Amino acid sequence: xxxxxxxxxxxxxxxREEVLAAIAGVYDKQWYVLGDQVKAFEAAxxxxxxxxxxxxxxxxxxxxxxxxxxxxxxxxxxxLVPSNTYIATWLAISFVGATPVAVEPNTATxxxxxxRMEAAITPKTKGIMSxxxxxxACEMTAIMEVAQRYGLWVVEDNAQAQGAAWxxxxxxSFGHVNGTSFYPGKNLGALGDAGAVTTxxxxxxxxxxxxxxxALSKSTTTRL
Ligand SMILES: Cc1ncc(COP(=O)(O)O)c(C=O)c1O
Numbered sequence: 001x002x003x004x005x006x007x008x009x010x011x012x013x014x015x016r017e018e019v020l021a022a023i024a025g026v027y028d029k030q031w032y033v034l035g036d037q038v039k040a041f042e043a044a045x046x047x048x049x050x051x052x053x054x055x056x057x058x059x060x061x062x063x064x065x066x067x068x069x070x071x072x073x074x075x076x077x078x079x080l081v082p083s084n085t086y087i088a089t090w091l092a093i094s095f096v097g098a099t100p101v102a103v104e105p106n107t108a109t110x111x112x113x114x115x116r117m118e119a120a121i122t123p124k125t126k127g128i129m130s131x132x133x134x135x136x137a138c139e140m141t142a143i144m145e146v147a148q149r150y151g152l153w154v155v156e157d158n159a160q161a162q163g164a165a166w167x168x169x170x171x172x173s174f175g176h177v178n179g180t181s182f183y184p185g186k187n188l189g190a191l192g193d194a195g196a197v198t199t200x201x202x203x204x205x206x207x208x209x210x211x212x213x214x215a216l217s218k219s220t221t222t223r224l
Contacts, residue, residue, distance in 0.1 A: 156171060
């Protein structure tokens with residue numbers, strides 16, 4: 001028996017005609033960067049994720065990188081990050097020249113353990129990146145409480161958990177900024193690379209929108 005290593009057919013086949021018709025619509029309209037379809041998706045994803053602002057970007061790593069740029073994180077800053085995560089979470093921090101400080105997981109979930117955060121906080125700590133791994137929500141109430149007590153921001157990496165919730169609230173709606181990935185294998189997978197940043201903050205939302213309009217997310221060196 002030949003079992004394919006990877007097959008999208010079971011999830012894609014039922015919507016094949018709908019997807020191909022949508023692609024044909026984009027093709028015919030000849031608006032191949034941003035445009036109405038991206039705007040409609042951003043609005044739909046913001047509503048689904050229960051946040052006020054969503055901006056589509058090239059991939060999940062860009063989303064996390066842009067989140068840190070928008071929060072003015074840079075050299076000399078420390079960011080708490082799970083020791084157990086996909087490498088993009090750490091790369092976003094090193095891309096802006098800041099220092100990732102590892103926090104060990106809760107072994108019941110393998111997500112970052114808020115009880116181990118305080119020991120990792122120093123005067124240089126600026127924020128926390130929490131990552132919801134394998135569709136399981138981090139303990140967001142405790143994480144937001146630590147952040148508030150120390151005046152830190154929180155960026156949620158929701159790449160592996162679209163549609164998950166912590167105590168009835170959607171993951172990706174707690175953080176000051178949230179990054180997500182629509183890589184084909186994710187819960188919500190694109191036909192190619194894609195990602196989004198979301199926020200409830202008006203000023204940050206406007207920054208991301210400006211960034212998308214000028215397509216700055218293509219450049220990993222450009223400051224917001
Ligand atoms: C937890 C996590 N964060 C970030 C990313 C990066 O997303 P992308 O591959 O779209 O850059 C991934 C992708 O696998 C991920 O699993």
